[in-house]
Amino acid sequence: MAFDPSNAAHPPLRVVLCWHMHQPQYLDAHTGEYALPWTYLHAIKDYVDMAAHLEAEPGARAVVNFAPILLDQIEDYARQVRAFLKGEGQIHDPVLALLVAERPPGDASQRLNLAEACTRANRQRLIEPFGPYRLLADMVTWLKQHPDYVSYQGDHFFFDLVTWYHLVWLGETVRRTDPRIQPLMKQGRDFTLAQRRQLLEVIEELLDGLLGRYRRLAESGRVELSFTPYAHPIMPLMLDMESAHEAAPQAELPQSGQYPDGRARVQWHLQRGLESFERHFGRRPAGCWPSEGSVSDATLTLLDEAGIRWSASGEGVLTHSLKQGREEDLPDDRHWLYQPYRFQDRELSLFFRDDGLSDSIGFRYTDWHGDDAVGDFVHHLEEIGQRWHRDSNNHGRGALVTVILDGENAWEYYPANGYYFLSALYRRLAAHTDIELATFSDCLNARPQRALEHVVAGSWVYGNFDTWVGSRDKNRGWEMLIQAKQIFDEVMSQGQLTPAQAEAATLQLAVCEGSDWCWWFGDYNPSGTVSLFERLYRQHLVHLYRLLGKTPPEELSHVLSRGSGEPAAGGVMRQGQKSDG
Incomplete structure (x- = not known):
């Protein structure tokens, strides 16, 4: 039974661990071959290990989020x-x-x-x-x-x-x-x-x-399973490209302008994602981690209309939203971060990631002894709980700490695939008398929720969309997609495709709308990885044109982006906030 904070003077600190599992479509539908093996490799390593750790500790609880395009692969x-x-x-x-x-x-x-x-x-x-x-x-x-x-x-x-x-x-x-x-x-x-x-x-x-292992964990109440829209699109940019200016007013946007009929495409990803999730897990999810934690008022409105009970994003989005119209800084006690919010007057609850704690798991603890890393993590949680209860305004209310990160890519940087860290993490948190592991659904009705009338559009990465739009290469990626979408709309309006052909083209368009392609574009990423992903993106677009019965543009035969950087974790992960360095 979920703990009710109103029944205790000093309720425990609630901690939600949310692991996001995602890979883009690696299947080249034209050749019928998988271009890259990351889906099955992460499945037999990281997804299997996470399930095993959750199964091994009876007191462990977590939220595991799956992108439906990954489930289907x-x-x-x-x-x-x-x-x-x-x-x-x-x-x-x-x-x-x-x-x-x-x-x-x-x-x-x-x-x-x-x-x-x-x-x-x-x-x-x-x-x-x-x-x-x-x-x-x-x-x-x-x-x-x-x-x-x-x-x-x-x-x-x-x-x-x-x-x-x-x-x-x-x-x-x-x-x-x-x-x-x-x-x-x-x-x-x-x-x-x-x-x-x-x-x-x-x-x-x-x-x-x-x-099946994750389904059983969910049925036993140990895990809450949630979903991401089908092919992991950046929904706010599809709905309104100008929303990128809310957090980054100077960002240069694609010359081709708005994404055509973006609202219908976002609704398609939501509906297709829900159908896929229900087919695999036999139930409808209560929550949605929007692709890359990317949110906007328009995006959250569509989630609410789809019957989603909760969503989440990054700390940067919350700080931008709370600071809007304020001259003073947010309180140093950060109590504003450790509570759920309600989107406007709707039923949709919002949770926001603690960047420091999440990034510690993703980056800082990789070279630590497992017990030392968990000890440091728990110490920070204890400090948060102590600060919270020293504030008389919080009497009878417990704090909620949200930790959200990539559930697959961090572990190959740890000894033994994070075995010692994850084992100790679940064991220590489950046994701690002042900490309660919870899920987001546990927290929906636990306490009064402060309303956010306006959410500044952004993602969990830096609170903006710089990772996906704004540079020459990223904008060019969008322009190629928008051009293909215009052709898609033209062909569909003519009604010349059979139902099966139209379905195949629609699914291929969704693949091209995924967030991963523009993530990799830019010279700050490793050249080898950029080459693999940008080539696959062009191949996906070429196949879309072929499904539509159109000749692909000649520019799709040319390299779009070349990398030259060596970011942390090889670029597969980002930190929530930019480092001072």
Whole structure:
């Protein structure tokens, strides 16, 4: 039963841990192949581990948010691998298919590309600890510098490499508990086809059982599952591109102007997302983490009209919203952050991320001893609770601390995929007498909520939309999308497509509307990653034109963005606030 703060003079500090699970569409619908393997790799490592940690600690509670386009990809991978093992189909992911191939590709460039793909892993945490894999990875580095020698590598080199790649991408909880894994790691080399097939069987079991594990956690009340609109679009910008000026008045916007019929597209993503979520989990979610925590008045209005009970965003959005029209700074006690809000006079509740605590998990604690990191985290929570109760205005009301972050990318920067940190985190918080782990739905009716009449449009990253719009490359990405949407509207208005063709084109448009593409555009990101994502974005747009029966613009054959930076965590994550440095 949820704790009612009104029944206690000094109720415990409520803490909501919200993990956001998301990957964009990596399937190239034109070729039928997955261009990048991150969906299934994060599934067998991070999503599996998070479920295991929640299952292991009876007192643990959390919110787990899934992007529906990720759920559908996990389902597709599970189906493909299951069919392959039955001899009824093929695996349409070149990296995963190599694991059980009888021979690697004969073409030298294909071999080198696959070898390079099998070393895309955190060097410190996923390569260095494993001697045989480290040796193979070093050989790949040498081969990239001397590609003419790839033909000298025997088949067993590629099979050992791909086997190790999947071994290190398994969740730590899997490596510790599955009796089929340790013998492979001890053997170290010369893996047979039978052994590689056995490893694929482990992967199939993990993929096939994953969503059921989260569904059972939700049914038992241990986890609240929430959703993001289908393909992870930046809804405020689709509804009104000018909303970017609310938090960044000087931002340069795409020359092509507003996104055509953005309201209808946002409603499509919401409806399709809800349908996908219900199909996978058998229930309608109460809450929505909007893509990248991106909110605006128009966005929140649509969420409320869709029957969503709660939404959330970043601390920067709240500070911008509270500071509007004020000359004085917000109180230093930050009590304004540790409470839920109500959007206008509607039923929609809003929660805001504590950037410092969330970013500590995402970035600061990666090199700490697990117990020390958790001790520091709990200490900060205790200080928040003590400050809150010293304020007589809070008598009888408990504070609420919201921690929201990427639930997949942080852990490969931790020892043992965050095993020690997450184990200690759930154990310490569940046992703490002055802290109560909760979900957002637990907190909907717990206390009076202050109304926010206007929310300054922005995201969880810096409280604005700079990560997705405003630079030359990002704006060009939007302009290409807007041009394609105009063609889409023209073709649809003519009614020349069959219902199946129209559905395929609509789904492909949604893929192109995802937030991840513009996230990567810009020279502050690593060049290799930018190249992978911008090429896939152009391929998605090209396929959309083909589905519409139109010739793709020639500019889609040219590189859109090149990176040259080395941001923290390789650019896959951002911090909520800009560092002073």
